[in-house]
Amino acid sequence: MTRRILRTRAFAALLFFIATAFSPLALALPTIERFTTANGVRVDFVASREQPLIDVVVSFDAGSARDPEGKEGLASLTRQLLDTSTRVHDEQGLSDAFADLAVSLSGSVDEDRATVAWRNLSEAQVRDAAADLVAEVLTQPIFSPAIFIRERANAKAALKDALTRPEVLSERTFTANVYRDHPYGKLPTLESLDRITREDLIAFHRAYYTRAAAHVAIVGDLDRAQAEQLADRITAKLPAGEAPKPLPPVAQTQAHDERIAHPAQQAHLRLGLAVMTRDDPDYFPLLVGNHVLGGGGFGSRLVDEIREKRGYAYSVASVLEPRRQAGPFVIALQTRGKQAEEAMALARETLERFREQGPTAEELRRAQDNIAQGFGLRLDSNRKLIGYVSMMGYYGLPLDWLERYPEAVRAVSTQQVQDAFARRIDPARLVTVRVGGDGDR
Missing domain, CATH: 3.30.830.10 (Metalloenzyme, LuxS/M16 peptidase-like)
Structure with missing residues (x-):
């Protein structure tokens, strides 16, 4: 156990050194390779050998435009809780597992998509372990009831504070009047957050975190065959799902x-x-x-x-x-x-x-x-x-x-x-x- 800890700490130190010691790369225009995994997930890949690092972003058609009527904020809460606990790891255990691999998981939600992003060393053992851990997050979240209650309360507190700020009111009012009944006009409220249940998160994850709604981007120190293997490893256990219905066109803005x-x-x-x-x-x-x-x-x-x-x-x-x-x-x-x-x-x-x-x-x-x-x-x-x-x-x-x-x-x-x-x-x-x-x- 001691040797493993020392080794993972060495990886973390090396990752920090690489990220801070090298000046930004003067890249030529990259060659992007586009392929589809054996299970149907679209992938875009760029080989970049200058540093022993791999960056990955997995995107899902799970943005705020997919929020159900009356439960605005569901997409954001789902992504927020996605990487907090799984069937294998509780919140602290998951955090420790990523830290042991020197992996910092991040991501975001906008109107069109939700993303899960991370960076790790390209050494095969670390690469595979990181991919397996992210796959666990993507396919086995449990949306812990206690964490759900905590994070929904935090979201309500943050929104309540935001609604006192004129810049937020200005942006929300503008969005609501430009998009009106279009899904892009869906904005969370204190009432809509109150209506969201843990079961809603489970259902939203089941509907939109699927292979049919996914895209994988990979940039880093690996070849095409390794990129294909990595993409398969990340997405193989995702449910097939069905492609979400296309968003409707935006109606002409009215003055x-x-x-x-x-x-x-x-x-x-x-x-x-x-x-x-x-x-x-x-x-x-x-x-x-x-x-x-x-x-x-x-x-x-x-x-x-x-x-x-x-x-x-x-x-x-x-x-x-x-x-x-x-x-x-x-x-x-x-x-x-x-x-x-x-x-x-x-x-x-x-x-x-x-x-x-x-x-x-x-x-x-x-x-x-x-x-x-x-x-x-x-x-x-x-x-x-x-x-x-x-x-x-x-x-x-x-x-x-x-x-x-x-x-x-x-x-x-x-x-x-x-x-x-x-x-x-x-x-x-x-x-x-x-x-x-x-x-x-």
């Missing part, structure tokens, strides 16, 4: 203006609508145009007009969030309550002018240079690369998507940007939200 009183001095403002999918034909014109408008920080139109010229806000930005169905385009800023209406009007005016005229040739060139030249930094480590590989595979993007990215950015013309914004971002359909600013008298 809505909402003001919520709040004693905060700062007014939190949002305006936008549902726009872009992951495979959107206007993806690159909208991406480049948004960089010029407000996604590129200093030098962007919104920052120049609202912050630099008028001093209405310390920070202002526009964001595009692509999803399986139309994700939101939003302009967000904070400003003093006394000047909130002027700031909102100026944000709208700047958007409308950009929509009508598009970027200048110089603005376009700067945006393309910033995006294309900075693209390599998004791929300069395995930890960053695995995020892209997982996203591409889960959404079924072409294998050459990364390779084409800088070229596609540079191919965008000023006319394409103007045309995309004119067609896709209609000022007459904007949802606008103001929360707070009532304390600025």
